[in-house]
Amino acid sequence: MQMLKDRIVKDGQVIGTEIVKVDCFLNHQIDVDLVSEIGKEFARFADLPINKILTIESSGIALACATAMHMGNLPVVFAKKAAPNTMTDGYYYTEVTSFTKKAVYTVIVSKKYLSEQDNILIIDDFLAYGEAAFGLIDLTKQAGAAVCGFGAAVEKAFQGGGDKLRKEGYRVESLSVIASIEDDHITFRE
Amino acid sequence: MQMLKDRIVKDGQVIGTEIVKVDCFLNHQIDVDLVSEIGKEFARFADLPINKILTIESSGIALACATAMHMGNLPVVFAKKAAPNTMTDGYYYTEVTSFTKKAVYTVIVSKKYLSEQDNILIIDDFLAYGEAAFGLIDLTKQAGAAVCGFGAAVEKAFQGGGDKLRKEGYRVESLSVIASIEDDHITFRE
Numbered sequence: 197m198q199m200l201k202d203r204i205v206k207d208g209q210v211i212g213t214e215i216v217k218v219d220c221f222l223n224h225q226i227d228v229d230l231v232s233e234i235g236k237e238f239a240r241f242a243d244l245p246i247n248k249i250l251t252i253e254s255s256g257i258a259l260a261c262a263t264a265m266h267m268g269n270l271p272v273v274f275a276k277k278a279a280p281n282t283m284t285d286g287y288y289y290t291e292v293t294s295f296t297k298k299a300v301y302t303v304i305v306s307k308k309y310l311s312e313q314d315n316i317l318i319i320d321d322f323l324a325y326g327e328a329a330f331g332l333i334d335l336t337k338q339a340g341a342a343v344c345g346f347g348a349a350v351e352k353a354f355q356g357g358g359d360k361l362r363k364e365g366y367r368v369e370s371l372s373v374i375a376s377i378e379d380d381h382i383t384f385r386e
Numbered sequence: 387m388q389m390l391k392d393r394i395v396k397d398g399q400v401i402g403t404e405i406v407k408v409d410c411f412l413n414h415q416i417d418v419d420l421v422s423e424i425g426k427e428f429a430r431f432a433d434l435p436i437n438k439i440l441t442i443e444s445s446g447i448a449l450a451c452a453t454a455m456h457m458g459n460l461p462v463v464f465a466k467k468a469a470p471n472t473m474t475d476g477y478y479y480t481e482v483t484s485f486t487k488k489a490v491y492t493v494i495v496s497k498k499y500l501s502e503q504d505n506i507l508i509i510d511d512f513l514a515y516g517e518a519a520f521g522l523i524d525l526t527k528q529a530g531a532a533v534c535g536f537g538a539a540v541e542k543a544f545q546g547g548g549d550k551l552r553k554e555g556y557r558v559e560s561l562s563v564i565a566s567i568e569d570d571h572i573t574f575r576e
Contacts, residue, residue: 209510219496224463224496225462225463225496225499226450226451226454226500227459227461228451254443254447257447257450260416264418265418270421271416271418272418273414273415273416275442305414308409325567329449
């Protein structure tokens, strides 16, 4: 998605060789016009019988909602981050490691909002090592729901999460795929 | 907003006399059609020279984005909840007490995304005691920005936050105002 790649180059903040922050248009300040265009792109999953979109708070919410709007107003469910050992009665829960934040957190979804009738599209802002993605897949599986696909705005290919998902047979669509970050320069995979 | 009130009555989960959970359409599972209608309602603030919408993660994000879309794609900034004593260099920060969760948390906004040029509309899902609202107002003031108004999807009038804001001269628009919750019955203020 050229518009997104251009924006990452223009406004992304590169830190070292692993991190690009998109705080000024996706993760802290949100450009809703861009977000809406991203949602339109993710509607490419509309060939699948998806009935619900799953994401994780907070950065995934705007993207998931925009996608839902472009796919016939599907319901969005966002998984919540909870402190470890939070009371998890009535919730599916899993643990996710954040390499960026060097922390492990518990992620929960109420059993009311995921069921074996569901065909889930997972949407997130970043796909890096795949930790959040596999966490959301785990929650989906616990509910007996099907994962139809995974959509990421930004995939950091060099961290391997996307290819790990593809190798396991998941359909992954990333709207921008960063091959490498070197000397403040971002190289996208074609 | 009748559509919202009807939904609260139909799907809200009353707990005691103080809490109504709207997890199944706003706070955990999101009905994007309803959220879009809410955004359309909040566009009533368009008579003011608002240039940015401020909210707080996570439940405010979808509503703020929908509002921004109906007000000419304004930028949205969401304040982040951080653990107390988080490094706050480069951030405005304040403390907010959550009566529902019986916790105090630090709320931060990067100094990059609020400035004295900004005319801010604050959007949130709930307006209860007003703690989050006054926290967001505090952040806005620290930046020297102006608060043009406050929009809440659900105001719990019996907890007084809305009237406290109005008494201080803020324009507050709540799309549903709950006067009381008794015996599982929600009474709206006309």
